[in-house]
Amino acid sequence: MLDAFAYPVSGIMKLWHLLLHNALGLEEQTAWFFAIIGLVITVRGLLLPFFWFQYKSGRSLALMLPIKHHLDEQLKENTTPEVAAAHAQATKKLNEEFNYRPAAGCVPPLIQIPAFMGLYRVIVNMARPREGLTGEHQPIGFLSKEDVASFLNTTVNGVPLPAYRTLDPKLLSMLGTTSQEVASFVGPILVLAVTFTTLNMSLSIYRNFQQLNYDSKSTINTNKMLIVMLVLMPIFLLNLGWNGPLPVAIVIYWFANNLWTLSQQAILHTLLSLKYPLTQAFHEFKAERKALYKTRQKARRRRVWRRRRLRAQGIVTPWRIPQIRSELRAMKQAKKKEKAEAKAQKKAISAAKAQAQRKGRARKAAANPEASAQDGSPQDDPLQEETRQDRSSPDNLPPHQPQQDQTQSDQQPPDKPQPAEPRRDDDRGE
Numbered sequence: 428m429l430d431a432f433a434y435p436v437s438g439i440m441k442l443w444h445l446l447l448h449n450a451l452g453l454e455e456q457t458a459w460f461f462a463i464i465g466l467v468i469t470v471r472g473l474l475l476p477f478f479w480f481q482y483k484s485g486r487s488l489a490l491m492l493p494i495k496h497h498l499d500e501q502l503k504e505n506t507t508p509e510v511a512a513a514h515a516q517a518t519k520k521l522n523e524e525f526n527y528r529p530a531a532g533c534v535p536p537l538i539q540i541p542a543f544m545g546l547y548r549v550i551v552n553m554a555r556p557r558e559g560l561t562g563e564h565q566p567i568g569f570l571s572k573e574d575v576a577s578f579l580n581t582t583v584n585g586v587p588l589p590a591y592r593t594l595d596p597k598l599l600s601m602l603g604t605t606s607q608e609v610a611s612f613v614g615p616i617l618v619l620a621v622t623f624t625t626l627n628m629s630l631s632i633y634r635n636f637q638q639l640n641y642d643s644k645s646t647i648n649t650n651k652m653l654i655v656m657l658v659l660m661p662i663f664l665l666n667l668g669w670n671g672p673l674p675v676a677i678v679i680y681w682f683a684n685n686l687w688t689l690s691q692q693a694i695l696h697t698l699l700s701l702k703y704p705l706t707q708a709f710h711e712f713k714a715e716r717k718a719l720y721k722t723r724q725k726a727r728r729r730r731v732w733r734r735r736r737l738r739a740q741g742i743v744t745p746w747r748i749p750q751i752r753s754e755l756r757a758m759k760q761a762k763k764k765e766k767a768e769a770k771a772q773k774k775a776i777s778a779a780k781a782q783a784q785r786k787g788r789a790r791k792a793a794a795n796p797e798a799s800a801q802d803g804s805p806q807d808d809p810l811q812e813e814t815r816q817d818r819s820s821p822d823n824l825p826p827h828q829p830q831q832d833q834t835q836s837d838q839q840p841p842d843k844p845q846p847a848e849p850r851r852d853d854d855r856g857e
Contacts, residue, residue, distance in 0.1 A: 433545040433548050433549050433567075433568050434568045434569065435545075436466065436470060436542075436545045436546050436548075436549045436568070437549050437567055437568025437569045437570045438568065438569040439465075439466055439469050439470065440462050440463075440465075440466045440549065440570065441569045441570055441574065443458075443461070443462040443465035443466060443469070444458050444459060444462040444574070446465075447461055447462060447465070455577055455581075456577075456580070456581040456582060459577065459578050459581040459588070460581060460583050460588075460679070463550065463676060463679055463680055463683065464679075464683050466546065466549075467546070467680065467683040467684050467687060468683075468687065470542060470546050471684070471687045471688075471691070473542075474538070474539055474542060475691065477534075477538055477539060478539075478691065478695060479695055481536075482695050482696070482699050483699065483703065484527065484528075485638060486638060486699055486703045486705075487525045487526065487527040487703070488527060488638075488640075489637075489638035489640070489705065489709060490525060490703065490705070490706060490709060491521055491522075491525050491527060492640060492709060492712060492713075493708045493709060493711075493712040494521055495518070495521060496642070496712065496716075498514055498517050498518060498521070499514075501514065502514045502776055502779075503772060503776065506772075506775040506776050506778075506779040507779060508779050508782040508783040508786060509783070510779070511776070511779035511780045511782070511783040512783035512786070512787060514780075515780065515783065515784075546680075546684075547677075547680070549567060549568065549570075550676055550677055550680050551674075551677065552567050553567060553570070553575055553578050553579075553676065554578075554579075554588055554589045554674035554675075554676040554677060555589065555672070555674060556575060556579070560579060560589060560598065560601070560602070561601075564576055564579075578676075582603075582604075583612070583675065583679070584612055585604065585608065585612075586604055586608055586609055586612045586613075586675055587602040587603065587604060587675065588674060588675050588676040588679075589602070589674045589675070589676065590602050590604055590609050590674060590675055591609060591613070591671075591672055591673055591674050591675065592606050592609045592610045592613060592669065592670075593606075593670060593671070593672065594606070594609075594672070609675065610669075612675065613668070613669075613675060613678050614669075616678050616679065616682050617664075617665065617668040617669065617678055617681075617682075618665075619682060619686075620664070620668070620678065620681040620682040620685050620686075621661050621664045621665055621668070621685075623682075623685035623686050623688070623689045624660065624661065624664060624685050624688075625657065625660070625661050626689055627685065627688050627689045627692055628653060628656065628657045628660065629657060630689070630692050630693065630696065631653065631692065632650060632653050632654060632657065634696055635649075635650045635653070636650065637705065638705065638709075639713070640716075641713070641716040641717050641719070641720040642716055642720075647720075664681075668681070730758065730762075733758070734755060734758065737751045737754055737755055738751075738755075
């Protein structure tokens with residue numbers, strides 16, 4: 428997958444070098460430097476529509492949250508197949524109204540990540556070839572061995588592109604530079620690149636807080652992880668760029684790529700706020716769910732501190748250990764019961780949705796039997812299918828009549844009385 432993206436990336440870099448060197452007449456070494464910048468601009472520009480679609484998808488989901496939450500609450504209150512079918516229809520209509528496609532939100536990352544890796548891989552392989560800095564080099568994609576050798580001989584302000592601060596002094600001397608010269612050139616560029624990364628992450632966190640869904644644990648945990656990374660990532664990048672084996676070419680790539688990312692993030696966020704502003708209904712819904720989230724967090728912290736106090740009391744007053752164990756057991760049972768109720772509710776909703784889908788397929792097959800025959804689906808009467816489902820479900824029986832009596836009444840029509848036969852275990856599942 429990465430090689431598939433590395434080939435077009437190397438081709439784009441080759442075209443930029445030919446344009447700058449052959450068409451515009453720049454020196455070969457200067458052309459390679461600007462070819463790195465042009466490569467970043469080209470690849471990131473091609474990915475720009477996918478970023479816009481990703482931002483727009485997240486904003487559409489945020490604007491849908493108040494209405495979607497209301498629909499979900501209705502389904503929780505009544506989990507019948509009819510309500511589940513109406514919920515599915517209303518959700519589909521809501522997605523169409525906001526032009527939101529849940530599955531399509533996964534497409535942009537699947538394209539962006541391999542493209543970024545292909546871009547990074549081409550730069551690394553050119554700056555740090557496997558066969559070393561000397562000798563005959565292997566082609567990289569559309570870049571010939573002569574192109575790789577020319578790239579390795581390129582210097583920017585007297586510093587070679589394949590050099591880095593911690594490189595062996597003998598190799599640095601062979602490249603015509605020193606560790607101090609590399610450090611003086613890389614230091615300011617590295618600091619700016621890390622600054623752009625920090626600002627970019629800060630803007631991402633701000634955007635997430637603007638449209639945060641407090642009912643989604645995964646969204647909240649992801650934002651917390653971003654906050655932690657906001658502190659750790661600059662330290663990691665500075666240490667890697669200063670002490671790691673990262674050539675000057677990679678630092679230049681970081682600078683150009685992070686500057687583009689920050690500019691792109693700021694422009695797209697501004698356009699998103701102007702074209703799709705957050706509504707008053709969303710702000711009210713967010714404030715309500717945020718207050719409820721804080722209430723749940725306080726209750727959870729109270730339970731945690733209560734368990735800790737009880738355990739500490741058991742150490743100080745050992746004669747109360749049986750009572751403390753009983754209280755802890757009661758708290759555990761209450762928490763377990765709460766989780767079981769939530770799980771049972773989710774299971775009931777899933778069962779209602781599945782039954783509504785079966786009935787929908789049955790009605791569709793009844794309305795268009797020819798299409799069902801071509802698809803190879805069984806040609807059962809949908810009314811009989813619903814009758815069998817109703818008979819097999821204990822919830823659909825009258826409260827005063829058990830399931831066994833209902834089955835016996837089906838087996839014994841009133842116009843032809845038959846002697847009762849003993850029930851078998853196989854009949855219970857019919």
